[in-house]
Structures are given as C-alpha cells and as structure tokens.
C-alpha cells in the first residue's frame with residue numbers, strides 16, 4: 223500500500239500541469255493579439271494559470287513530512303526524477319510569477335515581454351515533461367508504462383486548452399476558429415486519456431507478483447473512468463455554450479466558463495487519483 | 507566486494523527473534539519494524555478416494571526474514587530527491603535524517619518494503635545494517651540474536667564461499683535484477699515448491 227499522501231499529489235498533478243499548459247497556450251495566443259491593451263488584459267489574466275500551479279505546488283508539500291529540508295530537493299536538480307520535477311516547477315513559478323508582476327506594474331518593451339514569457343513557456347513544457355516521467359520507476363510495474371506519461375500529458379493538454387479558452391472569455395473572447403481549435407483539442411485529449419486508462423486497465427490484468435495481482439487494484443476503475451467521461455463532456459458542453467451562444471449574458475458566460483474549468487479539473491483529478499491507486503511494486 | 511546478508515530458509519523457524527531484537531536495539535515504535543518475517547504457505551491436501559485415514563498432502567511452509575538488502579543499485583537512492591538515502595563507508599544504505607524531507611519516495615519504490623515513514627520523526631526510517639556495530643567490527647543485532655543461526659552477515663565473498671548454493675531470490679522476493687540485493691538465501695524444499703506452484707503470505711496483516 224502507498225504510504226504517502228497521494229491525494230495531495232493527485233491535486234498537484236492535476237493543477238500544476240494543467241496550469242502550465244494553460245500558460246503556454248495563453249502565451250501563444252497573446253502573441254497573436256495585435257493591440258497593446260489586449261496584450262495587457264491577457265497579462266493580467268496570466269495570474270490564473272500561475273495561481274493554479276502555485277496552489278497545486280503548495281498542496282503537494284502536504285505529503286512531505288519535513289518540508290523544512292526542502293532546500294536539499296532544490297539543490298539536487300539532476301539527482302532524481304522528483305528533484306527534477308520540483309526544480310522545473312519552481313523555475314516556471316519564478317519566471318511566470320516575475321513576468322506577471324513586472325507586466326502588470328509597468329509597460330514592458332515588446333521584446334523583453336516576449337523573451338520573458340517564452341522562457342516561462344519553455345520552463346512550463348520542461349516541467350510538464352518531468353512531472354509526466356517522475357513515476358516511471360522500474361520497480362513499480364503498474365506505473366512504469368507508456369500510459370502514465372501519456373495520460374498525464376494528454377490530461378494536462380486538454381485541461382490547459384479548455385482553461386485558456388475559458389480565461390480568454392474574461393478578456394473578451396477569442397476568434398471562433400481559435401475557440402473551435404481549443405475545444406476540439408480538449409475533446410481529443412480526453413479521448414486519449416480515456417484510451418490510455420482503458421489500455422492500462424487491460425495491462426493491469428497481466429501484472430502479478432507472488433503477493434499481489436494488479437487487477438485487484440482496479441476496484442471502481444471503470445466507474446471512475448465513467449465519471450471522468452461525464453465531467454469532461456459536461457465541461458465541453460458548458461464552455462461550448464459560453465463561447466458560441468451569443469444570446470447569453472456576460473455573467474452567465476463567465477459562470478459557465480468557471481463551471482467548465484471546475485468540471486474539467488475534477489475529471490483530471492479523478493484519473494490522477496485512480497492512477498495512484500494502481501500502485502504496487504515487483505516485490506513484497 | 508561489499509557486505510551481504512545470508513538467510514537460511516531451511517533453518518529459520520519463524521520465531522521472529524531477529525525482528526524483536528532489531529526493534530529493541532533501535533528502540534522502534536509499535537508501528538515500525540525494520541526486519542519482518544514472512545510466513546509463506548502453499549500446497550493442498552486431499553482425502554483418499556476410497557476413504558480411509560491416510561490423507562495425501564503436499565502442503566508446505568517456510569519463512570523469510572527480510573530487511574533492507576543494501577542493494578548494489580538501490581532504487582531508494584535513485585528516487586531520493588535530497589540525497590538523504592545514501593550508502594555509507596561500510597557499504598550500508600540508510601537515510602540521513604538531516605537531509606530527509608519525508609517525501610516517502612524511497613518507501614514507494616523499494617520492492618523489499620524496507621523504508622517506511624516514521625510518523626513521529628516525519629522522516630524515512632529503515633534498517634541501517636547496524637552500521638555502528640559493523641564499524642566497530644561487530645555484526646548486525648538480528649544476526650547475533652537468531653537462535654538457530656539462520657542469519658549471517660559478512661563480506662559478500664565470504665558469504666558466497668560459505669554458501670555456494672545460495673540464491674538471491676525465493677518467493678516472495680522480487681527478481682534480483684531490479685536492485686541487485688546483497689542478500690543471499692539458502693533455499694529449502696518448501697521454497698522450491700513455492701517457486702514452482704505458487705503460494706501465499708500467511709501473515710500478511712503482520713508484515
């Protein structure tokens with residue numbers, strides 16, 4: 223049985239990758255915004271993905287028995303998959319947080335803003351990559367599969383696209399073609415997550431040791447995946463209405479965007495929590 | 507060559523003296539046990555087809571006394587983000603409490619279930635091979651406590667020359683290729699039957 227507090231890790235691996243992908247997508251879309259005022263509106267809203275990542279990171283420290291020793295993690299970049307993950311997330315938080323503070327307090331020269339936000343985006347991509355492989359440990363056969371990074375990255379990509387579309391509604395919305403691309407990307411990512419989790423479920427049936435059968439870890443697996451599908455479909459419907467139904471009021475539009483973000487993140491959390499429940503080692 | 511434990515499954519009676527000596531020596535709390543003794547059972551029996559008193563049976567039982575194997579490539583050290591889990595100059599692996607952040611990754615990754623989180627210290631804790639005793643020329647306390655001398659400890663070369671028929675894995679231990687454990691096991695007929703026919707851990711709730 224997993225000794226550590228997996229709920230806080232499930233919260234972290236839900237919020238942080240999704241927030242970092244949202245930052246990258248928002249940064250890409252920002253580069254297509256022509257007017258200065260529009261760019262500044264987006265800069266203000268970059269606080270949302272930043273805060274998502276920050277709150278995920280703070281929650282993750284709950285699984286540490288002695289967080290006061292965390293300096294050894296930070297100085298240990300390259301030492302282990304976990305230290306790489308932590309250091310890269312911290313690098314993102316530093317770059318994204320400092321950019322946001324600088325951007326909202328003064329007018330940054332165009333090139334400086336572009337380079338800064340690009341550096342934050344690169345850090346985000348690296349951090350999502352490190353987070354996705356942090357559980358590929360040879361002695362944990364149920365995690366050491368291609369489905370682990372696949373489900374995490376696809377979940378983050380989908381939620382990140384959906385969050386970006388929702389956040390842009392607060393800045394007046396995107397062009398319909400762009401909204402469509404983001405919503406289609408979300409739907410496709412959800413299908414990838416579902417496929418990865420179904421294939422993992424099939425693989426669990428083949429993993430046994432002298433003391434345990436991995437198939438026994440999958441209690442409620444299918445039901446959870448069903449809830450994931452329902453919450454993802456709900457998130458998609460809500461945001462579709464918020465983005466494309468012109469007759470609804472701004473208040474309703476924003477409420478729908480918030481509801482859809484919640485439903486999407488809840489769905490990812492369910493899958494992440496399920497993932498931690500499939501823990502077993504090759505030994506005792 | 508480093509140091510290694512030897513465990514003779516043919517001699518062990520499952521009395522758990524090693525386990526208790528370790529708990530006593532390291533002053534461990536109720537919830538923490540560095541050395542655990544697995545009771546492995548298997549097989550079945552059947553009544554003779556035509557009746558009669560002779561029951562045909564193929565049941566077996568044996569024990570495995572297991573603590574950290576101070577592996578050559580311990581996954582606990584590979585996943586530790588702080589470098590707290592380290593190998594000392596005796597070749598023994600243990601967590602440096604001044605560095606441990608209590609993330610639990612070592613206990614998550616170890617296939618021998620050796621490290622556990624000490625809920626009071628909020629740090630990893632596990633068998634250190636009685637590194638202090640070994641540095642003073644002694645043996646780990648479990649080895650000295652075993653009443654039937656089923657446990658031994660010494661240079662790997664000595665262990666191997668004393669027990670050339672030893673193996674590195676009997677059920678329920680994992681394939682040694684994962685971590686390179688410095689544990690050699692003397693197999694017994696029961697462990698060979700378990701290897702062929704399977705079996706179960708009879709004291710799962712205890713270990």
Ligand code: SF4
Pocket residue numbers: 573574575576577579580581582583599616617618619620621632685687
């Ligand atoms: S038995 Fe586990 S804790 Fe001990 S060295 Fe091997 S991997 Fe590390």
Ligand code: SF4
Pocket residue numbers: 582585586587588589590591601602605606607608609610611612613621629630
């Ligand atoms: S609990 Fe301590 S020894 Fe174990 S992996 Fe974390 S920091 Fe390292």
